[in-house]
Amino acid sequence: MSQKSEKYAREMGRRLDRLETTMTDVLGETAGIWELRRNAANRARREARRADRWRCTAWLAITALVLSLCLTLKVKADAAPVGESPIESIPIVAVAPEDFENEKIEAALLECANEIEDCAVTWYTSDTCNKQPGDSAYGITYSGLPVVEHLTCAVDPDVIPLYSDVFVRYADGTVEQLWATDTGVTGNAIDIYTPDYDYAIQCGRQSLTVWWVAPPEDTR
Numbered sequence: 001m002s003q004k005s006e007k008y009a010r011e012m013g014r015r016l017d018r019l020e021t022t023m024t025d026v027l028g029e030t031a032g033i034w035e036l037r038r039n040a041a042n043r044a045r046r047e048a049r050r051a052d053r054w055r056c057t058a059w060l061a062i063t064a065l066v067l068s069l070c071l072t073l074k075v076k077a078d079a080a081p082v083g084e085s086p087i088e089s090i091p092i093v094a095v096a097p098e099d100f101e102n103e104k105i106e107a108a109l110l111e112c113a114n115e116i117e118d119c120a121v122t123w124y125t126s127d128t129c130n131k132q133p134g135d136s137a138y139g140i141t142y143s144g145l146p147v148v149e150h151l152t153c154a155v156d157p158d159v160i161p162l163y164s165d166v167f168v169r170y171a172d173g174t175v176e177q178l179w180a181t182d183t184g185v186t187g188n189a190i191d192i193y194t195p196d197y198d199y200a201i202q203c204g205r206q207s208l209t210v211w212w213v214a215p216p217e218d219t220r
Contacts, residue, residue, distance in 0.1 A: 041163075043179070079156035113167065113211035116159075120189035121168060121208045129184070147193045154182035154191035155212075158218065163215035166190060168208055168217035180212070 036155075124130050126147060130139045139147050143162060153166055160166065166178040168190070178192060190210060194200050 008213045036184045056073040115187050116210045116212070118188070118207045119168075119210035120185075121206045121210070122185075122188075122189070122191050123194050124184075124191045124201045125194060125197050125200055126188075126201070127197060142184070143181040145181050147182070149177050149193065149195055150176070152181055152193040153178040156186050156189065157183060158191070159188060160212045161214050164213070165213040166212075167211040168192070169210075170208060171206070 003132050126139045141147055142150060145152075155162070155164070157167070160180050162180055162183070164180045167175055169180065171177050178190075180190075182191070182193070194203075
């Protein structure tokens with residue numbers, strides 16, 4: 001084999017080595033992204049099951065309340081004089097399942113979460129991130145995961161660690177759970193993703209109570 005052929009063979013070998021290294025890195029990054037997505041899906045399923053259990057508990061509590069009320073009415077009716085209505089002396093309290101569920105959520109948060117009072121809450125869209133449709137990073141968060149409505153929020157990692165579970169209590173008392181996979185804010189603030197620009201403008205900037213729960217060490 002001539003020197004020229006040997007030199008060409010060595011060059012091809014080096015190129016193949018570089019190509020193999022590049023493919024290994026790409027496959028590793030892809031596997032990491034899919035692992036994060038799988039963890040997110042598992043987290044969402046766990047939260048859905050937890051919400052179902054809370055709803056079931058709420059309906060059981062309401063059922064028990066109704067049964068107790070019926071029993072009380074029966075006892076009052078048996079003991080009341082003829083012509084007197086026992087219902088007039090019994091206060092009726094309506095309990096909404098949503099109220100009961102929110103109380104359960106808030107109680108659990110206060111036990112294990114970090115609270116931020118007067119947290120600055122804003123909303124953003126993919127178009128307000130200095131990215132254009134067609135860009136490779138359009139709709140992609142700092143973590144490499146795509147934005148998801150009612151899930152993605154941006155945080156300051158020095159305040160709220162990435163991949164933390166974030167809970168926001170709105171002015172009407174409802175609590176929404178989010179996932180901190182993006183950045184772009186500073187201090188005690190979060191930025192919630194929405195695909196609707198008009199909705200983001202309408203919501204504006206609000207001062208709300210926010211809780212966050214740090215992710216497991218192996219997901220940071």
